[in-house]
Amino acid sequence: MQGPPLVYGQGQRLLVVDDEPGITEVLETTLGLAGYQVWVAANGAAALRLAAEVRPDLVVLDVMLPDMDGFQVCRRLAEQDEAPPVLFLTARDSVLDKVTGLTIGGEDYLTKPFSIPEVLARVHVLLRRVRRGQAAEDPVLCFADVVMDEGTRRVTRAGRAVELSPTEYRLLRYLLVNSGRVVSKAQVLDNVWQHEFGDGVVEKVVSRLRQKLDAVGEPLIHTVRGFGYSLRLPVEG
Structure with missing residues (x-):
């Protein structure tokens, strides 16, 4: 074959x-x-x-x-x-x-x-x-106070630069495009890497991105247990 x-x-x-x-x-x-x-x-x-x-x-x-x-x-x-x-x-x-x-x-x-x-x-x-x-047609993605400029590959939160690796950048972009929705680990693998690395890699990269993004403001990346991750504003108690 x-x-x-x-x-x-x-x-x-x-x-x-x-x-x-x-x-x-x-x-x-x-x-x-x-x-x-x-x-x-x-x-x-x-x-x-x-x-x-x-x-x-x-x-x-x-x-x-x-x-x-x-x-x-x-x-x-x-x-x-x-x-x-x-x-x-x-x-x-x-x-x-x-x-x-x-x-x-x-x-x-x-x-x-x-x-x-x-x-x-x-x-x-x-x-x-x-x-x-x-060749991106729409070079700017926004959610809350997070701004991603695809023309310059620059990410800011509340006006402050957030330094990301290329992998963290692609992960954040995928979450921004799907803001408010829950995305599974399998979807992250398919859309961020397009190769099988395993759940452990996804969890660690999400954790590193969360640390960088949340250092500037309130938590935006949330774990939905049993389902995956969601970029959304915190639920007010």
């Missing part, structure tokens, strides 16, 4: 960061054949240097690197203007590692061993998501 059709790129620039030559060789070859321009780096310092020179559209990043870990590299990339999306591709598979990667700036997290079709599919989804975000 044939598998799903492979998806191809249109010359987008990809930076692959991994210290295993076998991994970088496979990814450089297959991603190149799939229509992408590919650069490779074997450590964090080289990755940051190449990222500044090449301005990649996407970074495929291992966590375990010889000089600094991938989480540090991701944080440094996130400080750049127009920071590229990051797909973590690593053997580190704990819930804590996944949550860390997704909340410090990573857009997606895939564990080794991996299949080439899945890597291609996730790269395609991330690049499409970035294009869709850039």
Whole structure:
């Protein structure tokens, strides 16, 4: 039985960061054949240097690197203007590692061993998501005193900036679009990540977003036990 059709790129620039030559060789070859321009780096310092020179559209990043870990590299990339999306591709598979990667700036997290079709599919989804975000027709979403400007990717509450990772940003956007409604963990996974990470990851990312948002005002993200989450004003007693 044939598998799903492979998806191809249109010359987008990809930076692959991994210290295993076998991994970088496979990814450089297959991603190149799939229509992408590919650069490779074997450590964090080289990755940051190449990222500044090449301005990649996407970074495929291992966590375990010889000089600094991938989480540090991701944080440094996130400080750049127009920071590229990051797909973590690593053997580190704990819930804590996944949550860390997704909340410090990573857009997606895939564990080794991996299949080439899945890597291609996730790269395609991330690049499409970035294009869709850039083409948003209505760039401002509001609820209560929360304002999300999709043109600048800036979130404020009561006029104060709220610093969010890309994952936290997408989660808040989904809650804003569905404000007043209850969304399940399965719906969050389908619409925020489009991949199966498990309930533990959802709970931890929601918790981190709640801490940042509620630090500025009254609680807005509420857990509806047995059902999911809702963005709404507190019920007055």
